[in-house]
Amino acid sequence: MLNLIWIAFILVGFLAALAQALQGDLAVFSRVLTGLFESAKTGFEVSLSLVGVMSLWLGIMKIGERGGVIQLGGRLLAPFFRRIFPDIPPGHPASGSIVMNFSANMLGLDNAATPLGLKAMRELQDINPQQDTASNPMIMFLVLNTAGITLIPTSVIAVRTALAAKQGLVGFNAADIFLPTLLATFVSFTAGLIAVAAWQRINLFCRPVLVFFAGFGALLAALYAWLHGMPAEQMAQMIGLLGSGLIVLIIGAFIAAAAIRRVNAYEAFVEGAKEGFGVAVQIIPYLVAMLIAISVFRTTGCMNYLIDAIGAVAAAAGLNTDFVPALPVGLMKILSGSGARGLMVDVMSTYGVDSFQGKLAAIIQGSTETTFYVLAVYFGSVNIVKTRYAVACGLIADAVGLVAAIAIAYAFYH
Numbered sequence: 001m002l003n004l005i006w007i008a009f010i011l012v013g014f015l016a017a018l019a020q021a022l023q024g025d026l027a028v029f030s031r032v033l034t035g036l037f038e039s040a041k042t043g044f045e046v047s048l049s050l051v052g053v054m055s056l057w058l059g060i061m062k063i064g065e066r067g068g069v070i071q072l073g074g075r076l077l078a079p080f081f082r083r084i085f086p087d088i089p090p091g092h093p094a095s096g097s098i099v100m101n102f103s104a105n106m107l108g109l110d111n112a113a114t115p116l117g118l119k120a121m122r123e124l125q126d127i128n129p130q131q132d133t134a135s136n137p138m139i140m141f142l143v144l145n146t147a148g149i150t151l152i153p154t155s156v157i158a159v160r161t162a163l164a165a166k167q168g169l170v171g172f173n174a175a176d177i178f179l180p181t182l183l184a185t186f187v188s189f190t191a192g193l194i195a196v197a198a199w200q201r202i203n204l205f206c207r208p209v210l211v212f213f214a215g216f217g218a219l220l221a222a223l224y225a226w227l228h229g230m231p232a233e234q235m236a237q238m239i240g241l242l243g244s245g246l247i248v249l250i251i252g253a254f255i256a257a258a259a260i261r262r263v264n265a266y267e268a269f270v271e272g273a274k275e276g277f278g279v280a281v282q283i284i285p286y287l288v289a290m291l292i293a294i295s296v297f298r299t300t301g302c303m304n305y306l307i308d309a310i311g312a313v314a315a316a317a318g319l320n321t322d323f324v325p326a327l328p329v330g331l332m333k334i335l336s337g338s339g340a341r342g343l344m345v346d347v348m349s350t351y352g353v354d355s356f357q358g359k360l361a362a363i364i365q366g367s368t369e370t371t372f373y374v375l376a377v378y379f380g381s382v383n384i385v386k387t388r389y390a391v392a393c394g395l396i397a398d399a400v401g402l403v404a405a406i407a408i409a410y411a412f413y414h
């Protein structure tokens with residue numbers, strides 16, 4: 001599937017560029033070539049930029065393993081994980097890494113989530129019977145990652161605050177998209193879980209899964225009750241305190257547990273950190289391959305053609321088309337996180353940060369994940385070339401999440 005999508009992006013983009021050249025746009029191939037070089041450079045730089053943070057978190061995780069904390073987290077969530085990851089042996093360290101990755105994603109801490117996710121993939125590869133093919137647990141883990149549960153859209157709130165000040169808005173609440181984003185990301189996560197469970201014939205109507213969803217719903221309600229009504233500046237401070245404080249607390253707990261168990265924490269950290277460089281370098285070809293295909297599709301205008309077609313279909317069906325200007329954010333988010341962020345800023349700048357389109361763009365940005373980036377990086381880190389149905393399930397979660405974000409935005413703001 002990934003191979004077909006990669007080929008389609010490039011060939012469709014090439015045909016679009018050829019058509020534009022025949023119509024007199026003589027600079028189109030120059031733009032495509034420039035985009036290819038820039039994307040290759042970006043892929044290399046992004047991979048290398050992971051070296052430091054990978055070394056940090058793999059070192060910390062090794063301390064957590066030696067201290068027994070990660071295994072404890074895995075045991076606490078064992079009933080739920082046994083249901084959705086039935087092929088992971090009980091007590092396997094992959095369960096703890098998955099827990100840590102989900103926790104970082106929920107708090108919007110991308111710098112922590114990525115290395116933890118890569119570590120989980122390497123541990124899942126250890127129990128993978130076919131080393132070049134994605135296993136069932138890998139697919140479930142990756143799709144839930146692309147569904148991207150985010151409790152607190154920290155970066156989106158920060159961008160909205162800055163743009164509101166620039167646009168001269170007084171008393172603007174940049175965090176008013178908090179609850180809609182929570183709802184949209186929860187729908188996306190649920191859609192991804194159901195899609196993979198259906199493919200793998202996993203029964204979700206069982207006590208551990210229902211308890212998990214009930215507990216997650218209670219957590220959402222408690223978080224909303226705590227943060228709702230706070231001024232935007234105070235909410236941003238509390239969100240920052242919660243996210244950074246929790247991560248620092250986890251690091252301290254790992255080191256304290258290692259000390260109590262008389263584990264050499266320094267040697268454990270160095271041993272884990274040594275893996276960081278190798279993992280970061282290994283993903284370079286996979287990431288560059290995906291980024292150049294996305295670049296061709298985007299620079300030739302194919303993304304705009306797709307959006308215009310969707311808008312025309314919506315108008316022909318008699319639907320309100322106010323959502324169309326924000327739609328590029330959702331479609332781009334599947335391909336490029338930084339590209340989607342730029343489009344979100346563009347929508348907010350054009351229509352206003354407090355407009356319906358601006359709010360919808362913020363909800364989409366805060367509730368979806370960069371599917372093809374995650375596919376390239378996570379599968380590339382363990383040399384998976386046969387992705388099976390991972391792409392299909394990831395795109396199902398993205399599509400449902402995007403529709404949910406639009407519907408929720410209409411319900412709240414239109």
